[in-house]
Amino acid sequence: MARPLGELENEVMTRLWQWNRLVTVREVLEDLQQEREIAYTTVMTVMDKLFQKGWLRREQEGRAYRYAPVSTREAYTATLMNDAWETSDNPAAALVHFFGMMSPEQQEALGDALRVFAPSIFPVEIDASDEGPGEAR
Numbered sequence: 001m002a003r004p005l006g007e008l009e010n011e012v013m014t015r016l017w018q019w020n021r022l023v024t025v026r027e028v029l030e031d032l033q034q035e036r037e038i039a040y041t042t043v044m045t046v047m048d049k050l051f052q053k054g055w056l057r058r059e060q061e062g063r064a065y066r067y068a069p070v071s072t073r074e075a076y077t078a079t080l081m082n083d084a085w086e087t088s089d090n091p092a093a094a095l096v097h098f099f100g101m102m103s104p105e106q107q108e109a110l111g112d113a114l115r116v117f118a119p120s121i122f123p124v125e126i127d128a129s130d131e132g133p134g135e136a137r
Helices: 007-019 025-032 040-052 073-086 091-101 104-120
Strands: 056-061 064-069
Touching: 007 025, 007 040, 007 064, 007 073, 025 040, 025 064, 040 056, 040 064, 073 091
Parallel strands: none
Antiparallel strands: 056 064
16 A cells, blocks of 8 residues: 655655656755755655655666656556545445546546546446436447
8 A cells, every 4th residue: 555645755756757857866955945945865865765665766876876756646646546445445435426526627537538448348438528427328
């Protein structure tokens, strides 16, 4: 089960996901310092912990390391969603509540995802533009 990232872990990972390249602690530090006061050792510790947890990979360059994410933000989000769903005693009801909380944009993204994924598990075409939620033709 994946533990949600802490506030600073999330700030670091957000940068690494956006940059999508190997980066040094110094690069992350300098970017974070545009928004807050923070010490080099704090950023180094957070990045080392993210490496130990398996969120980052690193390559040694001289005496320093360069870090990069192991997977995408989308994969991280999917892991959190799956972990939350697995804690439910009634997964179908949890999904119904989750779908009810979705914004129109999220519902559209769900429809797009189902059009890509659903043919492999559902023999019917799902069209998010139908009159009601959950209707298939």
